[in-house]
Amino acid sequence: MTPEIDACFAAIRAEHGADSLDRVEEMLRPRRRSEHRHPLQAAAKWVLPGIPQLPWHDPYGHPEILPLVKALEAAHPRIKADQERAWASSRERFSDYEHYLVRQRDWQALYLYRDGRLAEDAAPLAPTAYAVLEEHAVATGLICPLLESHFSTLLPGAAIAPHCDLWNFSINLHLAIDIPDGAGIRVAGETRAWEEGKCLLFDYSFEHEAWNDGDRTRTCLLADLWHPDTTPPERAALTVLMTEIQRMMA
Structure with missing residues (x-):
């Protein structure tokens, strides 16, 4: 590790206790890269x-996340109207x-x-999604x-190939904005359907994929949140650790 880390x-240990980062230290040990993983997490780093x-x-099962879920679902009609207006009038603001x-x-x-x-x-x-995120996700440190966090729009015929994301200490929240027939998502071999105006929550260190076989775009609002089973000192340490690793790799 670097002097900064x-x-x-x-x-963090001085403030929260000598054992507050035991799990982070264990994660960094080389043998942890392959031990004690679910087979469908194998590609997560x-x-x-x-x-x-x-x-x-x-x-709805995590008290820390529940206020954000409720706020997003309650605001869905306004979030959808904002997104449709942005897609129609400011298409150039969306990027690959x-x-x-x-x-x-x-x-x-x-x-x-x-x-x-x-x-x-x-x-x-x-404006609606921005305000909800600011109040319930950013200000709370969630x-x-x-x-x-972004609006994720799959064009008709698009598919996201099966893959694992980098780690398991964050979790992915989807608010279904506009869902055509023929759109779906599969995580660890289990396929589920988005329900417009409702949220899905999954651990994307497991292999997952998505597709849009519908005749119009599929849009969700995605937010990458801290996994509810991480602690505040772990979150602080992981932020510094991964930022420094990304800096060195760049």
């Missing part, structure tokens, strides 16, 4: 031990989604949160600053 970990190996989660594995032209994104902060230039285009 060492100093951060030492400060970082697996924090002690996180339940549960691909699908009840979006650049997943860490691939860039897809048939997967379009309008970012509301990225690089550790709200995307202020998106507020006029998506959103993972390493990742993002």
Whole structure:
């Protein structure tokens, strides 16, 4: 590890206790890369031990996440109207989604949160979703600053190939905005359908894929949140750790 990471970990332990980062330290041991993983997590790079190996989660089952879920679902009609207006009038503001594995032209994104902060230039285009995220995800520290929130639009015929994301210490929330027949998502071999106006919640360190075989775009609002089984000191340490690793890799 670097001096910056060492100093951060030492400060966190001094404040929260000598054992507060035991799981993070265990994750960094080389043997952890392959041990104690679900087979469908095999391609994830970082697996924090002690996180339940549960691909699908009840979006109403985590008290920390529930206020965000309720706020998003209650605001769905206004969020959908904002998104449709933005897609019709400001199509150039949507970009090809650049997943860490691939860039897809048939997967379009309008970012509301990225690089550790709200995307202020998106507020006029998506004021309702922006306000909900600001109040219930950003101000509360629920959103993972390493990742993002965006409108995710799959064009007709688009497919996202099966893959695992990088780690298991964040979790992916989907609010279904506009869902045509023929759109679906599969996580760890289990296929589910989005229900417009409702949320899905899953651990994307498990292999997952999505597709749109419908005749119009499929749009969800995605938010990358801290996994509810992580602790505040772990979140602080993981933010510094992964930021430094990404800096070194760049």
